[in-house]
Amino acid sequence: MYIDKEEMKQKNSKREAIIEAAVKVFAKKGFYNAKVNDVAKAAGVADGTIYLYFKNKDDLLINLFEDKMDHILNRFAAGLQNIHDPIEKLKTFIHVYFTLIEEDQQLAEVFQVELRQSAKFLKDYHNQKFLDYLNIIAGIVDEGKREGFFRPTLHTDIIKLMIFGAIDEVARQWILGADDKYSLEQASQELSRTIVDGLLAS
Numbered sequence: 001m002y003i004d005k006e007e008m009k010q011k012n013s014k015r016e017a018i019i020e021a022a023v024k025v026f027a028k029k030g031f032y033n034a035k036v037n038d039v040a041k042a043a044g045v046a047d048g049t050i051y052l053y054f055k056n057k058d059d060l061l062i063n064l065f066e067d068k069m070d071h072i073l074n075r076f077a078a079g080l081q082n083i084h085d086p087i088e089k090l091k092t093f094i095h096v097y098f099t100l101i102e103e104d105q106q107l108a109e110v111f112q113v114e115l116r117q118s119a120k121f122l123k124d125y126h127n128q129k130f131l132d133y134l135n136i137i138a139g140i141v142d143e144g145k146r147e148g149f150f151r152p153t154l155h156t157d158i159i160k161l162m163i164f165g166a167i168d169e170v171a172r173q174w175i176l177g178a179d180d181k182y183s184l185e186q187a188s189q190e191l192s193r194t195i196v197d198g199l200l201a202s
Helices: 005-029 036-043 047-053 057-080 086-103 105-112 119-123 128-146 156-175 184-199
Strands: none
Touching: 005 036, 005 047, 005 057, 005 105, 036 047, 036 057, 057 086, 057 105, 057 119, 057 128, 086 105, 086 128, 086 156, 086 184, 105 156, 128 156, 156 184
């Protein structure tokens, strides 16, 4: 079967442009208030073009999430690959998380606020990418337990959710306007210290 590489490249480029436009539109107008034609206008394509790539607005949001999560998971993998100390891994994980928030605040707003506006995303979507993200935390915790850094009695599933919940809520409050109260660097340092101290073996 012949595949026109140039045509495929153009399709991928257009799809990427739509995704990037959706990030900007959802961050500015909110997912609930944004319309598909708003995204089309921002991407410089006809309204109907959106539907060549995505079923509807919810499907666009889910695809946006999956595409961006691939990048985020790769950033975590790159940041952790040469670190062997579980404590330093956990600190680095938290640091990378807040670095990503600061680097792309529009995407952060979509992830932290607007994803929660999609009933389809919350109810029907099997969120494997998010599970992969949580499993990075779980892997660090399990490694710390095996090597004697963290308490062996820790319940990994509880701890990974606790860590996610803490950093997620601090980031969300910063995005919603708490930036005048603390910096993300300060948040990273204080959360790292507090979380690690709570996990250490005596």
